[in-house]
Amino acid sequence: MRNRYAYLIAVLCALQIGCTAVPGTSGNQVQELPATALQPVGRYQMTNDQGLELISSAVHFGFSFEGTQAQVVTSLPNPRGHSYLQYELDGVYQKRIRVSGPQDTLVITAPSPGKHTVWIYKTTEAHSGPVMIRKVTGPKLAALKPASQPxxxxxxxxxxxxxxxxxxxxxxxxxxxxxxxxxxxxxxxxxxxxxxxxxxxxxxxxxxxxxxxxxxxxxxxxxxxxxxxxxxxxxxxxxxxxxxxxxxxxxxxxxxxxxxxxxxxxxxxxxxxxxxxxxxxxxxxxxxxxxxxxxxxxxxxxxxxxxxxxxxxxxxxxxxxxxxxxxxxxxxxxxxxxxxxxxxxxxxxxxxxxxxxxxxxxxxxxx
Structure with a gap:
């Protein structure tokens, strides 16, 4: 019964927001939102291995989650290099985050449970190299569409x-x-x-x-x-x-x-x-x-x-x-x-x- 329930959650999740349920603790189930589901604004490209390559300065994408924590998994083409991301949480700017090497994780921590929105921005410019987004993990994830603004x-x-x-x-x-x-x-x-x-x-x-x-x-x-x-x-x-x-x-x-x-x-x-x-x-x-x-x-x-x-x-x-x-x-x-x-x-x-x-x-x- 438990396996059947997990399978049903995964199917519903994929149909609704393109994410995948993964094993988690009791409470909100942890999911994976693939990079292909994100909707960035700015210069970007999708790689052959389904990564989202952030290219231009301040290229940005958003997602929502429920709970107190979500993670953005990143990588850089240069295994010894580093770059920076910045983010807003619930409309409030937070800080710059240094990302390094072949895999790094940006941890988003909310001060309280509930639904939260996050917008991630590439801090550095195109000539400093791309930042690759591999996936987002967290409970009840959904990719945010770009705002209907000029x-x-x-x-x-x-x-x-x-x-x-x-x-x-x-x-x-x-x-x-x-x-x-x-x-x-x-x-x-x-x-x-x-x-x-x-x-x-x-x-x-x-x-x-x-x-x-x-x-x-x-x-x-x-x-x-x-x-x-x-x-x-x-x-x-x-x-x-x-x-x-x-x-x-x-x-x-x-x-x-x-x-x-x-x-x-x-x-x-x-x-x-x-x-x-x-x-x-x-x-x-x-x-x-x-x-x-x-x-x-x-x-x-x-x-x-x-x-x-x-x-x-x-x-x-x-x-x-x-x-x-x-x-x-x-x-x-x-x-x-x-x-x-x-x-x-x-x-x-x-x-x-x-x-x-x-x-x-x-x-x-x-x-």
Missing amino acids: LIEFIGNSITCGAAADPSEVPCGTGEYHDQHNSYMAYGPRLARAVNADFILSSVSGYGAYRNWNNNGPTLPEVYEKVDFQDKNPQRWDFSRFTPQIVSIALGTNDFSDGEGKTPRLPFDSTTFVNRYIGFVKNVKAKYPKAQIALLSSPMMNGNRKQTLENCLSAIKKEIDAAYPAAKPVALHFFKPMRATGCTGHPSVEEHGIMAAELEPFFKKLL
Whole structure:
């Protein structure tokens, strides 16, 4: 009788939420929710062994459980590597969790019994490597569908990634580059939450519109269509998976950079910057014909560079608006200059909050 009961539970579970019952103690039965049942928002791919590969910064998925504890089983391609996840429990942000090696487990502990919702976010960016989700275990599991909210895609560089923003656990100048990433607290996700929108981050540290921080490419426009923003990867991202209402593009900081002081660096070329940027915006519009395009300047610039970037963005807007007279006009936002106090001159978590607050009325009008 006991075996028949366990079999019935497993069948019902598979029919309803795609999970599998496993032996547990008395009370709520422990189940397994396979990675294939999860519904992530952001860049991801399913692997041949049915794992969910989280790729882009802040790519996220949700699930619910009943009881006091659930576990997320993870793995990394590099057995000696590490990365980070972050999570919300019942709508409240909790913390970053370091995940390491060929298998690790993120334990979610609720303060009381009952039904709970969890949203998991990849903290680090695509170039830091993927984080694999193998399964979720816990009582009465169910995958959560993405919220029926407007979707904003944020395209940019390290600032958009939330890179070098959070030295609370690993001080600046120590550890590895991604140890100070905090994509959940970056300006894009914070802004999206403030205006009741969902979000995707399509961003790579050091990349620009026509040249990068310390080299001439490949640039963000050149890798945008690659699933993991890696130039040599032949696999392309399927843009039909999501339809953003707004596409926010914030490029230019690295184009204006003087580089690392070793690689030869020509003066900034406004004509090349504008032409490459226009080409990229047209490519984005081809992917999302109905999306509103918003161009953001850089809070890292002041003086002549700030003015030059703003002039370039105004020229880009003029060209795009003329090329698409029936579309919504390109929206521009010019940041107030900021003296960043995060690692290596990047905005800190607190300064990302300032940026998000500055952008909030601008995006509310667009929505």
